Amino acid sequence: MSDDERTQNPDTPSYDDPAGGWGSMKGIARLVGMERPSPGLVQTLLRMNKPEGHMCTACAWAKPADPHSVEFCESGAKATVWDLTEDRCTPAFFEQHPVSELLGWSDRDLEAVGRLSHPLRYDADSDRYRPVSWASAFDEIATELRALDPESVVFYTSGRAALEVSYLFSLFARVYGHNNLPDSSNMCHETTSVGLKQVIGSSVGTCTLDDFEHCDLVLFFGQNTGTNSPRLLNPLHKAVKRGCKVATFNPVREQGLIEFADPKNPLHMATNSGTRISDVYLQVKPGGDLAALTGLCKHVLEIEAVDGGVLDRPFIDEHTDRFDELEQHLLGTTWTAIEQASGLSRGNLEEVARLYVGASNVIAFYGMGLTQHVHGSLNIAMLVNLLMLRGNIGRPGAGISPVRGHSNVQGQRTVGISEKPALVPLDTLASMFEFEPPRHTGRNATETVEGLLDGSVKGFVGLGGNFARAIPDQGRVDPTWASLSLNVQIATKLNRSHLLTGRATWLLPCLVRAEEDRQESGPQCVTMEDSLSHIHGSIGKRTPASDQLKSELAIVAGLAEATLPANRTRDWQGWTADYARVRDLIERTYPDDFARFDERKFTPGGFFRGNAARERQWQTDTGRAHFTSPDRLSALDRPLANGDYTLITLRSHDQFNTTVYGFSDRLRGLEGSRDIVLINPDEIARAGLSEGQRVTLHGASDDGHERCVSGLRLVAYDLPDGCVGAYYPETNALIPIGLHDRVSKTPAYKGTPVRIAAEG
Numbered sequence: 001m002s003d004d005e006r007t008q009n010p011d012t013p014s015y016d017d018p019a020g021g022w023g024s025m026k027g028i029a030r031l032v033g034m035e036r037p038s039p040g041l042v043q044t045l046l047r048m049n050k051p052e053g054h055m056c057t058a059c060a061w062a063k064p065a066d067p068h069s070v071e072f073c074e075s076g077a078k079a080t081v082w083d084l085t086e087d088r089c090t091p092a093f094f095e096q097h098p099v100s101e102l103l104g105w106s107d108r109d110l111e112a113v114g115r116l117s118h119p120l121r122y123d124a125d126s127d128r129y130r131p132v133s134w135a136s137a138f139d140e141i142a143t144e145l146r147a148l149d150p151e152s153v154v155f156y157t158s159g160r161a162a163l164e165v166s167y168l169f170s171l172f173a174r175v176y177g178h179n180n181l182p183d184s185s186n187m188c189h190e191t192t193s194v195g196l197k198q199v200i201g202s203s204v205g206t207c208t209l210d211d212f213e214h215c216d217l218v219l220f221f222g223q224n225t226g227t228n229s230p231r232l233l234n235p236l237h238k239a240v241k242r243g244c245k246v247a248t249f250n251p252v253r254e255q256g257l258i259e260f261a262d263p264k265n266p267l268h269m270a271t272n273s274g275t276r277i278s279d280v281y282l283q284v285k286p287g288g289d290l291a292a293l294t295g296l297c298k299h300v301l302e303i304e305a306v307d308g309g310v311l312d313r314p315f316i317d318e319h320t321d322r323f324d325e326l327e328q329h330l331l332g333t334t335w336t337a338i339e340q341a342s343g344l345s346r347g348n349l350e351e352v353a354r355l356y357v358g359a360s361n362v363i364a365f366y367g368m369g370l371t372q373h374v375h376g377s378l379n380i381a382m383l384v385n386l387l388m389l390r391g392n393i394g395r396p397g398a399g400i401s402p403v404r405g406h407s408n409v410q411g412q413r414t415v416g417i418s419e420k421p422a423l424v425p426l427d428t429l430a431s432m433f434e435f436e437p438p439r440h441t442g443r444n445a446t447e448t449v450e451g452l453l454d455g456s457v458k459g460f461v462g463l464g465g466n467f468a469r470a471i472p473d474q475g476r477v478d479p480t481w482a483s484l485s486l487n488v489q490i491a492t493k494l495n496r497s498h499l500l501t502g503r504a505t506w507l508l509p510c511l512v513r514a515e516e517d518r519q520e521s522g523p524q525c526v527t528m529e530d531s532l533s534h535i536h537g538s539i540g541k542r543t544p545a546s547d548q549l550k551s552e553l554a555i556v557a558g559l560a561e562a563t564l565p566a567n568r569t570r571d572w573q574g575w576t577a578d579y580a581r582v583r584d585l586i587e588r589t590y591p592d593d594f595a596r597f598d599e600r601k602f603t604p605g606g607f608f609r610g611n612a613a614r615e616r617q618w619q620t621d622t623g624r625a626h627f628t629s630p631d632r633l634s635a636l637d638r639p640l641a642n643g644d645y646t647l648i649t650l651r652s653h654d655q656f657n658t659t660v661y662g663f664s665d666r667l668r669g670l671e672g673s674r675d676i677v678l679i680n681p682d683e684i685a686r687a688g689l690s691e692g693q694r695v696t697l698h699g700a701s702d703d704g705h706e707r708c709v710s711g712l713r714l715v716a717y718d719l720p721d722g723c724v725g726a727y728y729p730e731t732n733a734l735i736p737i738g739l740h741d742r743v744s745k746t747p748a749y750k751g752t753p754v755r756i757a758a759e760g
């Protein structure tokens with residue numbers, strides 16, 4: 001069936017073709033509870049992740065140069081269908097529903113109202129959002145911003161915003177007078193940006209798609225591929241078919257890393273069925289990766305001592321330092337301690353170490369299971385240790401690959417969204433735009449929360465996202481929003497962050513990526529960077545959800561122009577008229593990464609920004625890559641006290657971050673409710689509880705703050721001892737803001753101590 005025919009017959013099942021049943025668009029629409037899928041959806045989905053198409057707004061996984069006819073996955077389809085609903089969240093809706101009522105709605109119900117259709121200002125007297133003109137919104141927000149001390153204002157970015165608007169947003173912040181640029185990545189892979197950079201001098205992964213052709217072992221640490229980056233399964237599947245081995249470390253047995261999906265199920269991906277993915281799957285304790293990796297490294301040395309020739313000595317000598325310290329550290333660490341801290345047996349760890357030693361080229365993938373810990377940076381350093389023992393960084397088929405979340409989260413940091421001035425060419429910006437940039441470090445996401453709590457943050461401008469729901473400690477933070485002088489939210493759908501109003505609050509609706517972005521010079525293209533550092537252009541073709549919407553770039557430029565003094569170098573209107581001019585600015589600011597940017601934006605597969613560590617150039621303090629000898633075996637803050645559990649907060653298969661599509665966590669076999677606590681049956685018995693029982697989770701950190709989430713149901717589930725799982729964001733109130741990675745301040749969303757109390 002041709003693509004055109006498929007478009008005309010969106011309901012034709014076509015399970016035998018490469019689409020693997022994706023023709024059943026009604027099924028996908030139903031999947032997100034949408035009764036009225038919008039016309040032309042199939043055509044829109046088929047343009048996704050292809051050169052000159054639009055880039056999916058879900059994950060940041062690479063887009064290949066030779067895309068599959070259907071280069072999208074269930075998660076991407078859901079995200080797109082969710083964006084393209086026919087339902088609208090209009091001024092009439094807000095007339096009927098005061099904000100105090102909406103605060104009682106669930107995350108899902110708020111977003112399910114539909115796309116925001118008009119610019120709105122909160123009216124405290126009637127407790128309602130009321131429509132305003134764009135011109136008055138820009139002018140009034142500008143007046144508020146000018147009245148505030150710039151240091152007390154933060155500009156937050158969620159990882160979806162494209163390179164062009166991200167560049168302008170950070171320029172706006174700096175000309176206005178601050179580096180307070182927290183980003184969703186501060187809650188996500190900041191551990192990578194800081195921790196990986198410390199040891200290999202690169203803040204991003206070193207692999208490209210070609211490496212899949214040459215690897216013979218792939219390691220997965222704490223990344224739920226089947227749900228969060230399903231298109232990664234395509235190259236992985238090919239590698240496995242070639243004989244590549246896979247070993248996975250995860251407390252949860254994630255189906256998506258156990259077996260490839262079944263194509264006979266119309267809602268599964270277009271991959272072959274019945275093939276196992278992981279040869280070895282080890283249910284490590286939360287935070288126990290540090291010990292597991294220590295064990296793997298220790299056994300590599302043990303094999304070396306017997307057989308020799310296992311270590312890549314030339315690599316170690318020429319490219320690294322501190323190997324001797326690591327060797328001493330490994331010799332001095334006992335297997336008993338490793339087994340205890342990892343929850344895994346020596347035999348299992350030795351088996352993986354043998355696979356590792358037997359493989360010529362190894363890629364290690366990791367996700368939130370390593371980064372969202374108090375010692376997450378040590379996790380990453382220890383993974384780098386393992387790879388470097390056999391020179392598995394900087395050659396074909398090998399490397400370290402953090403799997404990024406939001407579709408442009410990596411790119412935003414590349415073009416200036418950073419609270420750290422050292423990462424931004426401030427002198428270049430100063431001369432290009434005739435201003436004196438602030439030189440001191442701004443606030444990241446954790447420090448923004450601290451500033452909300454101590455009252456030093458007075459203004460918040462959010463470029464997308466749902467900051468109030470994504471952060472830790474919501475019970476403590478929610479009331480503080482009311483004392484803000486200014487809260488401005490640029491968004492597509494209504495969420496809780498919009499309901500925590502300050503003295504002056506605006507809700508500004510924007511286009512989604514699949515929609516046509518037409519400006520004075522014609523339809524515009526935007527760009528983003530994927531997890532493997534390739535830059536892609538994206539063009540939306542859909543008719544916008546409302547004629548009142550503006551693009552994110554037009555909104556940011558409008559706010560900046562209204563707020564900042566005029567200057568001949570800052571042509572906000574001209575940049576809005578033609579985004580290619582913004583790409584030229586990016587190229588001038590970052591010439592090494594973005595040479596001939598505009599010309600290359602539709603390179604099939606994206607153009608590679610380059611990576612020094614991939615070339616074995618180590619941009620560290622000594623010019624070498626560092627081996628690290630951690631002073632501990634667990635990434636947790638402290639050992640669990642008797643009766644406590646480590647809470648890992650999980651994403652279901654039916655959500656994208658705080659956007660909850662529905663209640664089916666299908667790949668885990670969990671259906672119907674998100675108010676649950678997963679725990680193993682032995683632990684249920686030991687605690688004298690019973691399956692199905694209602695419980696309250698209490699925070700068990702001793703920082704003097706009470707934290708609890710009640711009304712949860714106990715579900716028996718295959719997890720390690722001492723571990724409970726529950727959904728994000730419903731349980732974020734349990735996570736203390738002070739519990740974060742020591743180096744990067746990424747919250748410990750996978751390592752929070754809790755207690756269980758039976759209810760009633």
Ligand SMILES: Nc1nc2c(c(=O)[nH]1)N[C@H]1C(S)=C(S)[C@@H](COP(=O)(O)OP(=O)(O)OC[C@H]3O[C@@H](n4cnc5c(=O)[nH]c(N)nc54)[C@H](O)[C@@H]3O)O[C@H]1N2
Nearest residue numbers: 075222223224228249252286287367368369405406656657
């Ligand atoms: N469909 C969908 N796709 C998404 C998202 C989404 O919400 N939905 N979110 C996007 C974003 S922003 C991000 S950052 C990524 C997140 O994608 P992932 O990095 O996969 O993040 P999580 O799903 O939070 O958790 C990953 C895994 O870590 C495991 N884990 C928990 N604690 C530990 C531990 O201590 N050690 C180990 N080894 N494993 C542990 C969990 O069981 C889980 O399988 O996905 C992106 N893609």
Ligand SMILES: Nc1nc2c(c(=O)[nH]1)N[C@H]1C(S)=C(S)[C@@H](COP(=O)(O)OP(=O)(O)OC[C@H]3O[C@@H](n4cnc5c(=O)[nH]c(N)nc54)[C@H](O)[C@@H]3O)O[C@H]1N2
Nearest residue numbers: 158184188464465466470490491493495649657658728749
């Ligand atoms: N407990 C716990 N907490 C976590 C995590 C965890 O694993 N556990 N993960 C953390 C991670 S990895 C991340 S990345 C953060 C996510 O934090 P955020 O990025 O702040 O949150 P999202 O849920 O992705 O934001 C959803 C909202 O974005 C808006 N939106 C959607 N598309 C667009 C668009 O194109 N433009 C604009 N302007 N707005 C749009 C919609 O209004 C929607 O309601 O959460 C973090 N919080």
Ligand SMILES: [Mo]
Nearest residue numbers: 184188405406
């Ligand atoms: Mo993320």
